[in-house]
Amino acid sequence: MMKTLPLLRKRSINSLFELKPYLDEINDHVETTTYIQNDPVQFMHMFHDKRDSEIAGFLAATMAWGRRDIVVAKVDELMRRMDMNPFMFVMNYTSADYERFASFKHRTFKPVDIHGILLGLQNIYRNFKDFEAFWAQCYQKGKDQKRPFLTVFHNDFFSMCDDYELRTRKHISNPENGSTCKRLYMFLRWAIRKNSPVDLGIWNFIPSSELLIPFDVHVARQARKYGLIARRTNDWKTVNLLTDTLRLLNPDDPARYDYALFGIGALGYELPKRFILNRV
Template identity: 55%
Template sequence: MPRRKKLRILSKKKLLQLKPFLDNLVKETETSDYIHDDPIQFMHAFEGKDDQELAGFFAATMAWGRRDIVNAKVEDLLKRMDYRPAAFITQFSEKDARRLEGFKHRTFKPVDMYWLIKSLQSILQKFGHFEGFWKHCYNTAKRENRQLIAVFHQQFFTFHPEMPRRTRKHVSNTEKNSSAKRLYMYLRWCIRQNSPVDLGIMQFMSPAELKIPLDVHVARQARKLGLLSRKQNDWKAVLELNNKLKVLDPEDPAKYDFALFGLGVLEEEIPSELVMNTSVD
């Protein structure tokens, strides 16, 4: 069997030449119109910070598959919470579990939503707000020289050791080489400031520390452009791509999620002179 051709990668000089094209795509994509078809709409639907944080967490955690289906399933879940996620989670009791009966999205089942809610309830009881828990994980990660998402995964499940293994799989762990796409999408929503799309409601970390949410569409465009040579969509690929994006904007590398995702949404052709790897389909 012939070996697959190694992907070409941009030099720093050519990377900077690509910047105007990507910056323009960000400008075209990152508009208020983006919100209507994206799961981030469920954060914008609420005024209270607690509701925004919790609705957003479920929306991001469930962002798996076609966006229209994801949106319908998040709507279904929030309806079961009477569109009051913070109150529902804080006051959740065993009798409320029946509200989750029949819920399904991909591999999510009522048992998974039950335990996610139980863990979030314990987090709110201890830290007061979801951001307080994230800040605790961030400080722990810095102290232990670990990745934030790995600490978040570990800490999230300390409250209920009896939680089934199947539910734990719905929260990423970068120490297992996961790309953590959904959690970094959530952090993009919460951390980036001065955006018509992202809410910037959390301040426990800087936008400069965000990683791009790496899904198959973003990875494909990144490989075409010579921003990514690794062929697996894993944590190592996230770090490789992030190193390139920080050259373009060290203070806000995650904004290029809009550019790479926007290439598919806007169906915009990449100028032939910018395509580094024509073999990427």
């Protein structure tokens, strides 16, 4: 017989605001320039041209699962195979270049997936001013259709590619399949948030207030431990519930608490034990 897990307790509004200064302090400690050197966001900082930066960031975020040091090493390898010139490589890419990636693999991310994503990016740049313009169109279509704009992005991205394997679609999440879309929202955090020593803020199509928190295992565990969410399933509904809670603390920039929750879960920062509500 399977053991029934106890119900999770949710933090009260008053108690939530008691927690806020501690989370803000950890945010301030974690969100510094020293964070960049160990994180895949470094690949956006590597380039001055917006197009290079957004391509490098998108590919880095797409590959960002597993240990950060391994992710950084594999993205660095990918950039080198693209001659450290991502925009020009994308625009000149043909099937003849496929052999460059023949021995490349990161977990389930394989050469065939790189091929499909590069062709999708190439067609986007041929038909839009830049990658942000494509995202902006998806955002508006999502509003018009009353659908998550990341679902529109998922579908429209692959409609821009005429040569990809079906398996490649899993590397770009779709909230209508229940995904938390952690990697896409991590990329958007990098691209959208302003006045940050880490996030570049080079895009403007969506305000920071509408960003959802990138929901990884560290964020999920700490959010439950401290009663920020009372739902055990890691899915689109849960990440929205968590962001709604964090938006009470910072209506203009709820995704900033990604730094605090990641810092507690992965970097050794601690909150006073009296704030623990659940054993997870």
